[in-house]
Amino acid sequence: MNKPLTGALLSLLLLGAAVGPAVAAPTAATAPTTTPPTTPAATAVAVDFAGTVALSNCSGSVVRAPGSGPNDLALVLSNGHCLESGFPAAGEVVKDRPSSRSFSLLNSAGSKVGTLRASKVAYATMTDTDISIYQLTRTYAQIQSQYGITALTLDGARPAQGSAIKVVSGYWKRIYSCNVDGFAYRLKEGDWTWKDSVRYTSACNTIGGTSGSPVIDTATGKVVAVNNTGNEDGARCTVNNPCEVDQNGNVTVRQGINYAQQTYIVVPCIAPGNKIDLNRPGCTLPKP
Secondary structure, eight states: OOOOOHHHHHHHHHHHHSSSSSTTTTOOOOOOOEOOOOOOOTOOOOOOOOTTTEOOSSSSEEOOOTTOTTTSSEEEOGGGOOOTTTTOOOOOOEEEEEOOOOOEEEESSSSEEEEEEEEEEEEEEESOOOOOEEEEEEEEEHHHHHHOOOOEESSSSSOOTEEEEEEEETTTTTTEEEEEEEEEEEEEEETTTEEEEEEEOOOOOTTTTTOOOOEEETOOOEEEEEEEEEEESSSSSSSSSSSEOOOTTOOOOOOTOOOEOOOOOTGGEEEEEEEEETTSTTTOOOOO
């Protein structure tokens, strides 16, 4: 996983940020850093930090489904492995678990404008995908009125190979720019296996703390995936070293390449009122 940051690991990375290049590990006080810009397509939309959040150990974003209403309680999207309770076991699904977790809400420049709080973990798993969805105590309209921040919209369509994307980390206040290189039929890491994962081109060299970052299609400005892992050491199918497994069982290891989990599969599971309903038509998320 793009590891959530805790304890000694966080201290080490923060120390490295103080003595090393800013682009390797920027601190929260560092100005937003991006990869070198490429020539955007004529239809590209501006992507910034507005609507992203910083968790205590990860990144995330305030998101809405295409059918969400302004008076619905807002949702925050991150990774299953970013849960405050620890990694869900293979096969485990968390549904409607009370939570009072807090999130630092960022504006377009990456500055904190307020603190949002969860009422529950509406859904989380590390089986087939790696996502957590928190329900907040405030509605989209309340967040818009108080902070001037609009939620990011989940795209209901699968992203296309080659599409330009940005991975926006609220934790590090850093934006990575690259393309969808392709898709892994199965991505295996330790005890966990994920389906149809997005593989980035090498420019998105995400690090610990970027877990849970929204992956935004620059043509639409919509969220198409959530950043979650990368092969660090070239090892095969171990923790922090995921491997790709194709339909025939062939294994491919791509050291230094990072991955995300598609989010279009979440959209059919969001019922009116922003309720996560795993029995809705078209919803394929794992059930408890």
